Amino acid sequence: xxxxxxxxxxxxxxxxxxxxxxxxxxxxxxxxxxxxxxxxxxxxxxxxxxxxxxxxxxxxxxxxxxxxxxxxxxxxxxxxxxxxxxxxxxxxxxxxxxxxxxxxxxxxxxxxxxxxxxxxxxxxxxxxxxxxxxxxxxxxxxxxxxxxxxxxxxxxxxxxxxxxxxxxxxxxxxxxxxxxxxxxxxxxxxxxxxxxxxxxxxxxxxxxxxxxxxxxxxxxxxxxxxxxxxxxxxxxxxxxxxxxxxxxxxxxxxxxxxxxxxxxxxxxxxxxxxxxxxxxxxxxxxxxxxxxxxxxxxxxxxxxxxxxxxxxxxxxxxxxxxxxxxxxxxxxxxxxxxxxxxxxxxxxxxxxx
Amino acid sequence: xxxxxxxxxxxxxxxxxxxxxxxxxxxxxxxxxxxxxxxxxxxxxxxxxxxxxxxxxxxxxxxxxxxxxxxxxxxxxxxxxxxxxxxxxxxxxxxxxxxxxxxxxxxxxxxxxxxxxxxxxxxxxxxxxxxxxxxxxxxxxxxxxxxxxxxxxxxxxxxxxxxxxxxxxxxxxxxxxxxxxxxxxxxxxxxxxxxxxxxxxxxxxxxxxxxxxxxxxxxxxxxxxxxxxxxxxxxxxxxxxxxxxxxxxxxxxxxxxxxxxxxxxxxxxxxxxxxxxxxxxxxxxxxxxxxxxxxxxxxxxxxxxxxxxxxxxxxxxxxxxxxxxxxxxxxxxxxxxxxxxxxxxxxxxxxxx
DNA sequence: TTGAAAGCGCTACCAT
DNA sequence: ATGGTAGCGCTTTCAA
Numbered sequence: 001x002x003x004x005x006x007x008x009x010x011x012x013x014x015x016x017x018x019x020x021x022x023x024x025x026x027x028x029x030x031x032x033x034x035x036x037x038x039x040x041x042x043x044x045x046x047x048x049x050x051x052x053x054x055x056x057x058x059x060x061x062x063x064x065x066x067x068x069x070x071x072x073x074x075x076x077x078x079x080x081x082x083x084x085x086x087x088x089x090x091x092x093x094x095x096x097x098x099x100x101x102x103x104x105x106x107x108x109x110x111x112x113x114x115x116x117x118x119x120x121x122x123x124x125x126x127x128x129x130x131x132x133x134x135x136x137x138x139x140x141x142x143x144x145x146x147x148x149x150x151x152x153x154x155x156x157x158x159x160x161x162x163x164x165x166x167x168x169x170x171x172x173x174x175x176x177x178x179x180x181x182x183x184x185x186x187x188x189x190x191x192x193x194x195x196x197x198x199x200x201x202x203x204x205x206x207x208x209x210x211x212x213x214x215x216x217x218x219x220x221x222x223x224x225x226x227x228x229x230x231x232x233x234x235x236x237x238x239x240x241x242x243x244x245x246x247x248x249x250x251x252x253x254x255x256x257x258x259x260x261x262x263x264x265x266x267x268x269x270x271x272x273x274x275x276x277x278x279x280x281x282x283x284x285x286x287x288x289x290x291x292x293x294x295x296x297x298x299x300x301x302x303x304x305x306x307x308x309x310x311x312x313x314x315x316x317x318x319x320x321x322x323x324x325x326x327x328x329x330x331x332x333x334x335x336x337x338x339x340x341x342x343x344x345x346x347x348x349x350x351x352x353x
Numbered sequence: 354x355x356x357x358x359x360x361x362x363x364x365x366x367x368x369x370x371x372x373x374x375x376x377x378x379x380x381x382x383x384x385x386x387x388x389x390x391x392x393x394x395x396x397x398x399x400x401x402x403x404x405x406x407x408x409x410x411x412x413x414x415x416x417x418x419x420x421x422x423x424x425x426x427x428x429x430x431x432x433x434x435x436x437x438x439x440x441x442x443x444x445x446x447x448x449x450x451x452x453x454x455x456x457x458x459x460x461x462x463x464x465x466x467x468x469x470x471x472x473x474x475x476x477x478x479x480x481x482x483x484x485x486x487x488x489x490x491x492x493x494x495x496x497x498x499x500x501x502x503x504x505x506x507x508x509x510x511x512x513x514x515x516x517x518x519x520x521x522x523x524x525x526x527x528x529x530x531x532x533x534x535x536x537x538x539x540x541x542x543x544x545x546x547x548x549x550x551x552x553x554x555x556x557x558x559x560x561x562x563x564x565x566x567x568x569x570x571x572x573x574x575x576x577x578x579x580x581x582x583x584x585x586x587x588x589x590x591x592x593x594x595x596x597x598x599x600x601x602x603x604x605x606x607x608x609x610x611x612x613x614x615x616x617x618x619x620x621x622x623x624x625x626x627x628x629x630x631x632x633x634x635x636x637x638x639x640x641x642x643x644x645x646x647x648x649x650x651x652x653x654x655x656x657x658x659x660x661x662x663x664x665x666x667x668x669x670x671x672x673x674x675x676x677x678x679x680x681x682x683x684x685x686x687x688x689x690x691x692x693x694x695x696x697x698x699x700x701x702x703x704x705x706x
Numbered sequence: 707t708t709g710a711a712a713g714c715g716c717t718a719c720c721a722t
Numbered sequence: 723a724t725g726g727t728a729g730c731g732c733t734t735t736c737a738a
Contacts, residue, residue, distance in 0.1 A: 365716085366715070367715085377715095377716085378717080381715095381718085382717090384716095385717075412715085413715055413716070416714075416715035416716040418716095419714090420715080420716045420718085
């Protein structure tokens, strides 16, 4: 048995060319499948392919990338968590969609993992080096995206898309986002269809784009349907309990339906109602504007956030950006599904007014 | 406000050089920190750094890699599973160690994710292309490592280490492995120290290197300490229940201690003993040659597999390979800790003999 | 139909 | 101390 020397130099196109008795460019063309443009005779192609096989030649992706700017590598950068850990549920479905779609379109994925700061937050730029640059472009995700880094990436002309809306003043970044606005509006429409005319919005008070989207959808639908908005004035107290004065008004029949932008607001609200002798959905309907685990204690009417689809769309959007660098896409919306649960009902006679 | 043209060409060293009024190689030297070798005056260095800042220059890792063969990118390839899922995941602790160490030595990690086959198994080679090639080297893991791929990688001279021993005939692959052999021997030594002279080995019958390691450690220690080996003849029946005839001999006092190479063998064994009126560890001591969850129903005497440390060592070994391509490392052993539980005791008087 | 050669951005050698 | 330049492996234009 011949002992292969360890760490032998990898064969290059020129080696293949020499063995096949052709020029290096011929080899390149055969590998690139360019046999149409410059018709290479069957026989030559075969000779080259044999040489490739004999030498065990594999193209060098680095050289390819340097030359063409592409290497069919897409980066994925998450701004927090080491390997998907605490937020594993949050990321997981997105990642599945990303992977699934990348593979369908024959791209490889590169997951950038290293943190970079002692704070555990992940950075794109380390010592001024854009680590993502080895990939053709990247999908970024993370609730705590660093806006300065996004802005810099954008200024550097690095192609990327962000999952979740992120607005950075003076910058147009391409985002792929669940369409919370339409979903919130659809829920209000449903309430209106069921006869509700006085509704309220329970806000967690989170200052983030996706929550603004929900609120906007709610407000536009309330206006469009001519409903009366009877939302509490301020943010909830600790534990998500709403303002007591407002609760008393609700107990007096000030509204018949409430929309909460987080599940953890709905629970204390329902309990506060119960304490006042009201029941959900008999007296007040409640809908939640986010996804709720299937095994949750209460089957809230809620949203289903199409995480997987968002991941897939992110890949397609990114590749679109790569193929057409001129394009200026900003938001790509992915529809949410409204899930009917057990907490929304028609207006009961007693509370109609 | 000036509108930056989207997707502007990234600045190169030559741009910096022009702006600073120096040659491109001077720029390269400043960036490479080579100011010692070829003393560049303070003033020049500063001018160059200003130009770098003004232009927002960042080095191109692809070009770097093409030139030097290194880009401080280490690949991680897992042969199965999509994204590392839960904490309990087989991979998780290894990955933590890998990430931790890579970061300490200022390398970035690239997680190769895409499957490649319809079977869901991950491949290194796809259409003959070694996808790992963008990284300087890689750590591979996976219980179902494809030996053919390992052999090919090795033949191609690609630098990699494998976590867990994998033997491929005719090939010397570098493995980082928990030292099961020593650990198994240490456990037997402890049993011998406690007065046990007749012992048995419960094998799950898994045909894998790490199980062979355990058995070897057991057998060498048994021989060295002059113990009598009273192991069951064949593999366990369904459910891990050992051969009944052998159990009867155990009930007759044929041995006083047993070592199991999997936790799921220890349970049915203990139950079978109980059915025959024997107790663990009163009559028979039992040790498990693998890690056991801290919250397991029985606190077995067992091993603690240093997964995190294995990950760290894998990185160091890999980088060692990169720095000294000539070296021919094969197995790197990482010590296991023997965890004392409640299932091993000294030989009781009644069963001594 | 095929080959020669330029050049992607960088590092390092060899001049000055 | 600094600059010119070769060349990493590849794709692609231009000539032959």
